[in-house]
Amino acid sequence: MKEYNVVGHSVRRLDAVEKATGTAGFTSDMKLPGMLYAKVLRSPYAHARILSIDTSEAEKLPGVKAVATHKNTPRELFNTSATMTFTVPPMVPVLDQYIFDNVVRYVGDEVAAVAAVTEKIAEAALKLIKVEYELLPAVFDPLEAMTPEAPVIHESHKKNIPGGEVIQIPYGDAEKGFAESDLIIEKTFKVPVQKQAQMETQAAVAQVGLDGKITVWSTTQTPHPTKMILAKIFSVPESKIRVLNPPYIGGGFGVRIGLSAKAEPIAVALSMLAKKPVKIVYTRKEDFIASDTRHAGYVTVKLGAKKDGAFHAMYLKAILNGGAYCSFSCETPGVLGCMGMAVYRIPNQFYYGHSVYTNTTPSGAMRGFGNPQAMYPIESVVDMMAEQLGMDPLELRLKNIMQVGDPWPLPYKCSSTGLAECIAKGARSIGWEKRGKLNKPGAKKLRGIGMGVGTHCSNAWPWCGDYDNAYITVQQDGSIHLATGVPDMGTGTSTSLPQIAAEVMGVGLDKVSITFADSASTPFTIGSHASRTLYAAGTAVVEAARDARKQVLEYAGEFLKVAPERLELKDSVIYVTGQAVGNDCSGSGVCQTGESERKSISLKELAYNAHLRNKQFIGVGRIVPDNAPPWHAHFAEVEVDTELGQIRVIKVAAVHDVGKAVNPMIVEGQIEGGVLMGIGYALSEEIKYDEKGKQLHDSFHKYMLATADDTPEIDVMIVESNDPTGPFGAKGVGETGLVPTAAAIANAVYDATGIRFTEIPLTEERVFRALAESRK
Amino acid sequence: MSSKILKFTLNGEPVEIAVSPEDMLVDVLRDKLELTGTKKGCGKGECGACTIIMDGEAVNSCLVPAMKAMSASVETIEGIGGPEKFHPVQETFMGLGAIQCGFCTPGMIMSSKALLDKTTSPTSQEIKKALAGNICRCTGYVKIEEAVMAAAEKMREKQ
Numbered sequence: 056m057k058e059y060n061v062v063g064h065s066v067r068r069l070d071a072v073e074k075a076t077g078t079a080g081f082t083s084d085m086k087l088p089g090m091l092y093a094k095v096l097r098s099p100y101a102h103a104r105i106l107s108i109d110t111s112e113a114e115k116l117p118g119v120k121a122v123a124t125h126k127n128t129p130r131e132l133f134n135t136s137a138t139m140t141f142t143v144p145p146m147v148p149v150l151d152q153y154i155f156d157n158v159v160r161y162v163g164d165e166v167a168a169v170a171a172v173t174e175k176i177a178e179a180a181l182k183l184i185k186v187e188y189e190l191l192p193a194v195f196d197p198l199e200a201m202t203p204e205a206p207v208i209h210e211s212h213k214k215n216i217p218g219g220e221v222i223q224i225p226y227g228d229a230e231k232g233f234a235e236s237d238l239i240i241e242k243t244f245k246v247p248v249q250k251q252a253q254m255e256t257q258a259a260v261a262q263v264g265l266d267g268k269i270t271v272w273s274t275t276q277t278p279h280p281t282k283m284i285l286a287k288i289f290s291v292p293e294s295k296i297r298v299l300n301p302p303y304i305g306g307g308f309g310v311r312i313g314l315s316a317k318a319e320p321i322a323v324a325l326s327m328l329a330k331k332p333v334k335i336v337y338t339r340k341e342d343f344i345a346s347d348t349r350h351a352g353y354v355t356v357k358l359g360a361k362k363d364g365a366f367h368a369m370y371l372k373a374i375l376n377g378g379a380y381c382s383f384s385c386e387t388p389g390v391l392g393c394m395g396m397a398v399y400r401i402p403n404q405f406y407y408g409h410s411v412y413t414n415t416t417p418s419g420a421m422r423g424f425g426n427p428q429a430m431y432p433i434e435s436v437v438d439m440m441a442e443q444l445g446m447d448p449l450e451l452r453l454k455n456i457m458q459v460g461d462p463w464p465l466p467y468k469c470s471s472t473g474l475a476e477c478i479a480k481g482a483r484s485i486g487w488e489k490r491g492k493l494n495k496p497g498a499k500k501l502r503g504i505g506m507g508v509g510t511h512c513s514n515a516w517p518w519c520g521d522y523d524n525a526y527i528t529v530q531q532d533g534s535i536h537l538a539t540g541v542p543d544m545g546t547g548t549s550t551s552l553p554q555i556a557a558e559v560m561g562v563g564l565d566k567v568s569i570t571f572a573d574s575a576s577t578p579f580t581i582g583s584h585a586s587r588t589l590y591a592a593g594t595a596v597v598e599a600a601r602d603a604r605k606q607v608l609e610y611a612g613e614f615l616k617v618a619p620e621r622l623e624l625k626d627s628v629i630y631v632t633g634q635a636v637g638n639d640c641s642g643s644g645v646c647q648t649g650e651s652e653r654k655s656i657s658l659k660e661l662a663y664n665a666h667l668r669n670k671q672f673i674g675v676g677r678i679v680p681d682n683a684p685p686w687h688a689h690f691a692e693v694e695v696d697t698e699l700g701q702i703r704v705i706k707v708a709a710v711h712d713v714g715k716a717v718n719p720m721i722v723e724g725q726i727e728g729g730v731l732m733g734i735g736y737a738l739s740e741e742i743k744y745d746e747k748g749k750q751l752h753d754s755f756h757k758y759m760l761a762t763a764d765d766t767p768e769i770d771v772m773i774v775e776s777n778d779p780t781g782p783f784g785a786k787g788v789g790e791t792g793l794v795p796t797a798a799a800i801a802n803a804v805y806d807a808t809g810i811r812f813t814e815i816p817l818t819e820e821r822v823f824r825a826l827a828e829s830r831k
Numbered sequence: 832m833s834s835k836i837l838k839f840t841l842n843g844e845p846v847e848i849a850v851s852p853e854d855m856l857v858d859v860l861r862d863k864l865e866l867t868g869t870k871k872g873c874g875k876g877e878c879g880a881c882t883i884i885m886d887g888e889a890v891n892s893c894l895v896p897a898m899k900a901m902s903a904s905v906e907t908i909e910g911i912g913g914p915e916k917f918h919p920v921q922e923t924f925m926g927l928g929a930i931q932c933g934f935c936t937p938g939m940i941m942s943s944k945a946l947l948d949k950t951t952s953p954t955s956q957e958i959k960k961a962l963a964g965n966i967c968r969c970t971g972y973v974k975i976e977e978a979v980m981a982a983a984e985k986m987r988e989k990q
Contacts, residue, residue, distance in 0.1 A: 065928070067925055067926055068925070068928075068930060070930075070933065071924075071925035071926075071930055072914060072925065073933070074930045074933030074936050075917070075921040075924050075925050075930060075936060075940065076868065076908065076909070076912070076913050076914075076921065077866075077867070077868015077869065077907070077908035077909055077936075077937040078868065078909075079933050081867075081870075081933075081934065083870075083871065084861075084867035084870075086865075251968075252966075252968055253932070253934075253968055254870070254872050254878065254880060254932060254934035254935050254966065254967070254968055254969075255870075255872070255932070255934045256872070303932070303933060304932065305870070305872075305932050305933070305934030306931075306932040306934060306968050306969055307932075308968070338874065339872065339873040339874065339875070339877075339878075544932060545931035545932025545933065545934075545969045546931070547931070720927075720928040720974075721928065723928065723973075723974075724928050724931055724969070724970055724971075724974055727970060727971030727972075727973040727974065728931065728967075728968070728969045728970050728971040729971075730971055731971035731972070732968070732971075754873065754875065754877060755873055755875075755877035755878050755966060756875070756877045760966055760968070762962075762963045762964075762965075762966065762972075763958070763959045763962040763963055763965070763967075763972040763975065763976065764959045764960060764962075764963040766959070766971060766972045766973065766976075769971055769973050771973075
């Protein structure tokens with residue numbers, strides 16, 4: 056395998072010092088001169104019409120500088136998700152939200168906001184706003200919301216389907232495929248509401264200048280698209296709006312692809328009214344109840360196989376709970392279907408899926424984006440099929456997994472796969488051969504082993520538009536500046552992209568600095584999501600660096616009087632290929648008549664030489680990415696306490712084909728964190744609602760995240776299949792960590808108990824009841 | 832409410848500041864003293880992002896009324912080390928990939944330091960218990976635990 060100087064090395068993160076000393080800049084830490092603090096009044100009802108709203112008392116409270124409601128803010132429809140800005144025709148984005156509306160559609164929906172000199176005064180002012188509501192009937196379950204008698208949540212979206220968009224993906228002939236199958240298994244699964252629960256809540260600081268220019272620092276994962284959304288809402292030219300991270304974000308996991316809930320437009324609206332900078336930081340409770348969640352819903356899998364175990368037909372159906380506003384509710388079912396159909400070679404498939412509006416917190420993007428919802432059901436049914444066939448579930452998977460070049464339903468190719476290697480390594484790590492031999496008769500604590508596999512994408516195309524840009528400028532001292540618009544929400548972008556730039560440019564990482572996540576000083580990108588940042592933005596960085604390098608070598612060629620193709624650039628020195636640096640060429644075979652005797656020059660000297668001759672090397676990368684499938688196999692060992700219904704994960708072996716790990720330490724960290732989030736999805740994380748639509752899990756105390764104390768052994772292994780389309784062979788890794796985890800755990804629980812759970816999370820209560828039921 | 836003068840030692844320096852009796856220590860640190868390294872993730876003592884060390888104990892500064900810090904010795908992330916001389920926990924967090932988004936990091940480092948101030952030979956279980964009040968959503972805690980273990984070793988070598 057090719058060795059590189061910078062790429063492939065676990066270098067320390069470039070943001071490590073700032074983050075380890077508490078000096079890293081986050082939106083929630085910002086303070087501007089004269090800055091006001093905002094608080095939001097939220098609906099206590101799941102569905103209601105606002106008959107009247109009286110803010111006069113609030114406005115009179117000393118220290119209050121502005122009160123915003125649906126009466127004094129723009130009546131411009133938008134979608135909080137970035138998809139509003141890159142949905143490609145004939146698809147049209149669903150625009151169904153105002154900053155404030157005269158109808159509220161879930162508990163937590165925005166009614167009004169106050170800006171005051173302190174947060175406490177703003178909060179006190181909220182209590183002085185008088186709102187008269189007319190309660191409307193509400194619905195919380197997507198299946199109920201589809202019935203004819205269900206209340207309509209958005210007038211222009213009949214049957215409560217956002218945009219009326221039902222996704223159907225035919226592939227082969229499913230009906231015929233089932234007719235030809237020897238064995239058919241069908242099962243419906245229920246998946247829960249999971250929350251991103253990123254550590255920094257939604258936040259924004261807006262500054263509206265008297266010249267009309269708007270600057271917004273925020274927690275968004277997509278500064279450029281967010282700028283576009285704000286321009287539309289406030290009818291301001293995009294060139295007058297700057298959106299940036301300052302420059303860090305306390306986690307993302309999809310919760311702010313587009314707006315940070317509504318933090319940005321609320322801050323801008325209040326700043327316009329008050330003519331002062333305005334800061335808004337959501338409380339943790341607001342973050343839980345009023346920012347997007349993972350889609351809950353119902354997923355049906357019908358799998359047909361031949362006697363020899365070859366999968367022959369699959370029908371996949373997903374009805375997802377979209378919540379009160381669309382956000383990513385049109386895209387998520389699409390990705391769910393595509394990813395679910397891409398793992399196995401099944402000649403005949405059909406997918407049917409859509410979201411449904413309900414009076415719950417909007418569902419949007421969360422790490423995995425529909426894929427975990429597909430793979431927990433699919434991988435459960437694959438295990439059921441193996442049992443029916445009398446086959447080892449591992450062998451059954453190996454027999455059916457997608458291979459390079461296989462036809463599949465996606466418009467890009469299966470360009471690489473290391474899944475078989477992932478399965479082999481994971482099986483070794485978990486001790487697959489122990490499966491079925493772990494328990495003594497009569498044991499109260501039962502152990503089991505299970506597995507799950509999956510794939511994902513490496514950018515957002517074909518579900519929406521995807522392109523990326525980067526600038527590389529060689530500074531006058533030969534150091535390199537990289538400008539890229541993608542944020543670093545913790546995934547290491549601001550380290551791994553400079554690693555790529557350094558490698559292509561032929562300089563050390565210490566010579567590269569990066570500006571990122573700023574719509575004014577970086578070229579357009581659709582942002583950090585869809586596992587695309589390293590893959591797509593990285594491809595743009597490679598292009599920009601190649602461009603700059605070409606300019607450097609051309610100029611050096613003139614300077615050294617050598618054809619540029621004969622020059623190398625390494626360790627910041629340009630030299631003639633094959634000739635030792637610093638050597639005089641006279642007498643060597645490299646010399647050619649008429650060439651100067653100098654055969655090398657440092658990039659530093661060259662850049663300054665160029666500067667004195669009125670030239671800078673500026674590389675531009677403008678790319679439209681291909682797409683590539685990362686692959687992964689998770690193996691879990693669990694212990695089920697049959698008296699308490701408690702499940703303990705003993706170990707997860709997570710093996711990921713990432714194409715190429717540009718920074719293996721960062722890649723491992725992505726996977727480890729993903730696995731724990733996947734364990735949470737399987738066992739404990741869930742937001743439930745009461746009968747009036749109030750969220751029952753709205754704090755860290757109630758929403759059960761794994762802590763350090765709950766973390767099992769996680770054995771992460773990296774497989775490198777060197778994808779032909781990715782930068783240095785890399786594929787996406789940001790989301791894959793949790794795609795097959797719940798599947799592996801649920802299969803392990805079946806192995807331990809013989810109970811096939813069709814609903815997660817596997818809480819003590821759920822497991823205890825099922826165990827009691829099974830004893831009857 | 833009338834303000835009161837709070838006197839305490841902050842990162843080794845004496846501090847005197849007017850606070851309201853209802854102020855929480857986290858807000859005094861972040862807003863009045865502009866030490867924003869201490870983060871606020873929930874304001875209810877449920878996430879640990881605001882962890883500081885008060886008189887040798889790791890505490891959630893969002894649960895400490897500011898006046899409770901009267902005469903106390905308080906350490907925050909800003910006081911334990913920097914580029915001139917990092918604390919071993921900072922060094923290992925940086926070197927071993929224990930940092931991702933960085934929002935839990937200051938609190939996580941302070942909880943780790945409080946543990947290692949008491950013992951430089953912690954067991955894996957002791958580390959997990961000491962950090963159980965600090966939520967990290969990025970790392971899965973694997974590299975964090977490794978970093979604390981490695982910092983303990985560094986500290987033992989120096990002893």
